[in-house]
Every structure is written in C-alpha cells, then in structure tokens.
Amino acid sequence: MNLFEDTYKTIEKPVEGLFKDKGSKFIAYAYPFSDPEELKNIIAELKSLHPKARHHCWAYRLTTDRSIFRVNDDGEPSGTAGRPILNVLLSHDLTNIILVVVRYFGGTLLGVPGLINAYKSAAQDALGQAQIIQKTVNDVYEVNFNYLQMNEVMRIVKEDDLVVLKQVFDNDCSLTFEIRQKQVNQTLGRLQGLTDVKIKFLRTS
Known part of the structure; x- marks a missing residue:
C-alpha cells in the first residue's frame, strides 16, 4: 500500500455461488473475514452443513495492505483449488475476505484444467452476487x-x-x-x- 492509499475493497456480507461440471457440484461461500482464528469455525460450520462433500477448499486474504494470504487444496491435486480461488480474490482486488468452495464429487474425474476452471468459476459466481464495498x-x-x-x-x-x-x-x-x-x-x-x-x-x- 503506498503512502497515499488508505482504502481497500472487501464484501459487505456473506454470499454463495455455484458451478456444476460432469456431475460434480462446487458450492462457493464468501465471507467478510478479519481474524484467522475464525477459520476453524467457518470450516466446521460448512462441514456440518455438507457432511457428504468430498472437499472443502479455500483461500483468504487479510490486512489492508493485502499482504497476508493462505490457500488450501484439501486433498485436491496441488494448485487446482486454493490457488484458483485466491486468483479470483486477486483479480477483484479484495482483502479481509475468505472464500470456501465445497465440492460434491460426481463420479467423473475433471483433470487438472477442469478442476482449476471449476474452482475459479464457483468463486467468480459467488463474488458476482456480492456487494463490494470500499473501506478506509x-x-x-x-x-x-x-x-x-x-x-x-x-x-x-x-x-x-x-x-x-x-x-x-x-x-x-x-x-x-x-x-x-x-x-x-x-x-x-x-x-x-x-x-x-x-x-x-x-x-x-
């Protein structure tokens, strides 16, 4: 963040998105997020909501200078889930946000390009529903x-x-x-x- 920039973009309230491909269903949940301690509760809540889902993959960005981020593929091939979700947050220049994509496996393997596209598309669909706000x-x-x-x-x-x-x-x-x-x-x-x-x-x- 440069010296004269004292604003950042985030989402106003939680939103959901959805993407389907070859029987697999990818449900995205985005939340305003400022404390990594909240992560366990969010994942636990989604796991209880979707006990039969195969994966709960996520990415978050934190701080007003956007310097802190983490990604998790939760058993998907490395780089096919958390990173594509993070890239969507980067492309919208959002911070203080977490986005989790819950996957139900449909029986057909999607391959690496298919997975990257699915997680990206689900994340984009969620943010398409979001009210993006600017905060100081x-x-x-x-x-x-x-x-x-x-x-x-x-x-x-x-x-x-x-x-x-x-x-x-x-x-x-x-x-x-x-x-x-x-x-x-x-x-x-x-x-x-x-x-x-x-x-x-x-x-x-």
Missing part, C-alpha cells in the same frame, strides 16, 4: 485529558469528524476514537497543541 484504513487512539479541557477536545472531535468508540467523562477523562489514516497527522497535531493531553495509539482497523 483507520487508526484507533486513546486521548486522556482533564475535565476542564472537555470543550476543546470535543470541538476537535466534531470538526475533524472523529468516530468515538468509547468515552469516560470524570475528573480525568478519556476518549477512544477511530480516525482515517491520512487524517491522523492533522488531528494529532491539534490535540497535541492542547495542554496536558496524553495520546496513545491502540491499533489499526
């Missing part, structure tokens, strides 16, 4: 200040259109907010201009 890369910060500075801090929150995630207003106040990455320097500069304000970076979302 945001950083989450916590700012601590005393009660007397409330008005100054809240003015910056309002003027810079910050998304407040959590707030505590007491003698000592704290505010957790989300801010678009390319706006960070401007907003932090304004907050740092206030007396006795402490700012802490929490995470990127």
Whole structure:
C-alpha cells in the first residue's frame, strides 16, 4: 500500500455461488473475514452443513495492505483449488475476505484444467452476487485529558469528524476514537497543541 492509499475493497456480507461440471457440484461461500482464528469455525460450520462433500477448499486474504494470504487444496491435486480461488480474490482486488468452495464429487474425474476452471468459476459466481464495498484504513487512539479541557477536545472531535468508540467523562477523562489514516497527522497535531493531553495509539482497523 503506498503512502497515499488508505482504502481497500472487501464484501459487505456473506454470499454463495455455484458451478456444476460432469456431475460434480462446487458450492462457493464468501465471507467478510478479519481474524484467522475464525477459520476453524467457518470450516466446521460448512462441514456440518455438507457432511457428504468430498472437499472443502479455500483461500483468504487479510490486512489492508493485502499482504497476508493462505490457500488450501484439501486433498485436491496441488494448485487446482486454493490457488484458483485466491486468483479470483486477486483479480477483484479484495482483502479481509475468505472464500470456501465445497465440492460434491460426481463420479467423473475433471483433470487438472477442469478442476482449476471449476474452482475459479464457483468463486467468480459467488463474488458476482456480492456487494463490494470500499473501506478506509483507520487508526484507533486513546486521548486522556482533564475535565476542564472537555470543550476543546470535543470541538476537535466534531470538526475533524472523529468516530468515538468509547468515552469516560470524570475528573480525568478519556476518549477512544477511530480516525482515517491520512487524517491522523492533522488531528494529532491539534490535540497535541492542547495542554496536558496524553495520546496513545491502540491499533489499526
């Protein structure tokens, strides 16, 4: 991701797709996905939904700079399932997404080119149903200040259109907010201009 790019594309909600070839059925499921820990649950759910399916092959991409990905052929010949699914995600430039293709074997071998085409086509069909959305890369910060500075801090929150995630207003106040990455320097500069304000970076979302 270059310095000025702070958006990425993903899907709004889960979708399904389907492809059939020579009796084999390939059912694709795409989900918004941000935590690899979710993988086991997704696969377990699909296996309970399709206990007689022969294969559950998948690919995912993660992070806003699209740098993390994994593929799994789940017993299909190497490179015939997970990689074609990943290539569909790449061609749509999507990230924070997982796509699983469940295969029911129809009794006729499809061969390597047939398998690659089937997994690709099922994945494409699912994404054809998807609402693709653009999201901004945001950083989450916590700012601590005393009660007397409330008005100054809240003015910056309002003027810079910050998304407040959590707030505590007491003698000592704290505010957790989300801010678009390319706006960070401007907003932090304004907050740092206030007396006795402490700012802490929490995470990127």
